[in-house]
Amino acid sequence: MTAQSPVLRLEGIVKTFPGVRALDGVSLTIMPGEVHALMGENGAGKSTLMKVLGGIHQPDEGRIIVGEQPVTMSGPLDAKAKGIVFIHQELSLAEELSVAENIYLGELPRKRFGLLDRAELETRTNRILDRLKVGFNARTRVGDLSIANQQMVEIARALTVDAKAVIFDEPTASLTDAEKVVLFEVISSLQEQGVGIVYISHRMEEVFKITDRISVLRDGQFQGTVNTADTDEEGVTHMMIGRKLDLSRVECHHELGEVALEVRGLSCGHLFEDVSFEVRSGEVVGFYGLVGAGRTEIAETLFGLREPSAGSIYLGGELVRIHCPADAIARGISLVPENRKTQGLVLGMNCRDNMTLAQCDDLKAGPFVAEGSEIAIFDQYRDRLDIRTPGWKQLVCNLSGGNQQKIVIGKWLSMHPRVLIVDEPTRGIDVGSKSEIHNLIRELAAQGYAVIVISSEMPEVLHVSDRVVAMYSGRVMRTFSAGEVTEDSLIQAISGIEPEQAA
The missing domain is CATH 3.40.50.300 (P-loop containing nucleotide triphosphate hydrolases)
Structure with missing residues (x-):
């Protein structure tokens, strides 16, 4: 040779x-x-x-x-x-x-x-x-x-x-x-x-x-x-x-509602400390930072997977205590996790069962889950989210990454949450499906959901967010509006540089 x-x-x-x-x-x-x-x-x-x-x-x-x-x-x-x-x-x-x-x-x-x-x-x-x-x-x-x-x-x-x-x-x-x-x-x-x-x-x-x-x-x-x-x-x-994608920043064209979620001085051991922010109905708030900044840990605390060491969480102005995921779900907080395959789906189960897994108890007819109700929920969110699958019997492991992510999102939307947290929404997803997920996030905000997006990709955060929370080493460095944030200012903030130092 x-x-x-x-x-x-x-x-x-x-x-x-x-x-x-x-x-x-x-x-x-x-x-x-x-x-x-x-x-x-x-x-x-x-x-x-x-x-x-x-x-x-x-x-x-x-x-x-x-x-x-x-x-x-x-x-x-x-x-x-x-x-x-x-x-x-x-x-x-x-x-x-x-x-x-x-x-x-x-x-x-x-x-x-x-x-x-x-x-x-x-x-x-x-x-x-x-x-x-x-x-x-x-x-x-x-x-x-x-x-x-x-x-x-x-x-x-x-x-x-x-x-x-x-x-x-x-x-x-x-x-x-x-x-x-x-x-x-x-x-x-x-x-x-x-x-x-x-x-x-x-x-x-x-x-x-x-x-x-x-x-x-x-x-x-x-x-x-x-x-x-x-x-x-x-x-x-x-x-x-076979087509061109519009990756320009999305502008908010709808009225924002009341504050759906407010966090004051939230801390969790050495993972993050004194974190405060709010999310309004109809708003997408993006969290951006380096690995270890505490973004995912905040989401897990809000969802009851971690116990906070200090601080307060308010939903619709009411102080709430969240000790476990069941508490979070009951109060209207849903989490689309970072790793959909190990944390969000049961890959050996079909699409319908994955979609309704979180609400099986609510769908019971006597001792059994009502199959008709499950199929109705699946059909509704398959159409709403444009999930491409031959039918509800298809195993989730056989779907593309984008359609798997839509199954996880549909599972939580069917629970009618107040706040939807999406951690790494497009990890492992191709550019075409990525655009669909971005559009879906913006559509959910337009429908009145309060959405938190956590992402390691700066273009993604800038594209979908109305405001961006920049984190460094477990602390909130700055919160930017969509109109004022730039790539340079965001990089400085997540690198631990204070605004006066940057100036």
Whole structure:
């Protein structure tokens, strides 16, 4: 193989499921040492294409070529043996085992008579962990690690083999900014070794920062490959969804109502302190800050998942005590959590049951839940939120990320809350569905809901919010109106710079 020969080629891949042509002649070429982004809306075919590459699905037509050799993948282990390594968004770790045992699972080094060579195992593992600059070692139990560090263990697996191509699927979804820097350094190191990188992400800023080329799928069809330097976000978005998105700041065109929620001097141990703000009916208040600023912890306290150490919460002017989520729900506070898959949904249940799960007791007819009432609720919010699913029997795990998020939102809207808190509303969602969620948030405000949006994405906060609360290290630094906030002032505030210092 010459230096300029591709490390991986997918040619004319076709995959059909009953009633659905998931991939329609898709081709992809990965060169040595390049970072190649694969983009598309949820449901565009990215996951199916990667499952074909990993041997989970066999293609109906087309072929896979590694180096210059056509291959058939019988499964992920076969793909790994051929030099194709996957780092999945969904973690696949054994929490009771050590970091070393997880990294080399199935390939543990052995001594005579088949005994485990633990010293060699830990030496190899720590060598890899040193490259990743992580704060744990080979003996650490995986279940004791944060989600972000568990993601780094997944990445470490890719460094155990002589990889020809490494596929990263939303690798930064659970990483802090500091951990992202380390990840990008690892990717750069793999590039220097001539490894081809396939980078699947919805985060445009990352794609334009680290990739060389971008390939786009839409509805299972290949839309083309462009050099990253020769395009922009608008161009890629148009390839993905076939239309232009309006990402300008949304102006409020309706009258705001009374104060629905007021928080005074709220504190929760060392997580946040002396937090005060209010949200009016018909208003969207955005919370923005760095990881560890206390945004999610405030939401969890308002929803009764944490006990405040000081401060007061008022709903409609009335002082309330919230000790648990049941108290919050009864008083009209709902929370769409940060991680919809682990905190907001039961992935093995159908759409209807997920939608009505929080109000089963209210839907009982005798000892049983009234199925007709459940279906009526599902039908109402499927139409209202434009949830795209064949019907209520569809398992939630089979929906796109955007439609899963709408199921969670619908679950809480069906409870008729006063205050809706949405934490990271578009995490892991493609740009087209992201726009739909943003429009939905604004529509809910126009209908009179008091909405709190917590987001790590500055453009999102600026786009949907009437006011923005900037947080730093558990404190509210400033509260901006939509008319006065700028990117510079917001960055200064979340960095702990007081207004007089900035001036």
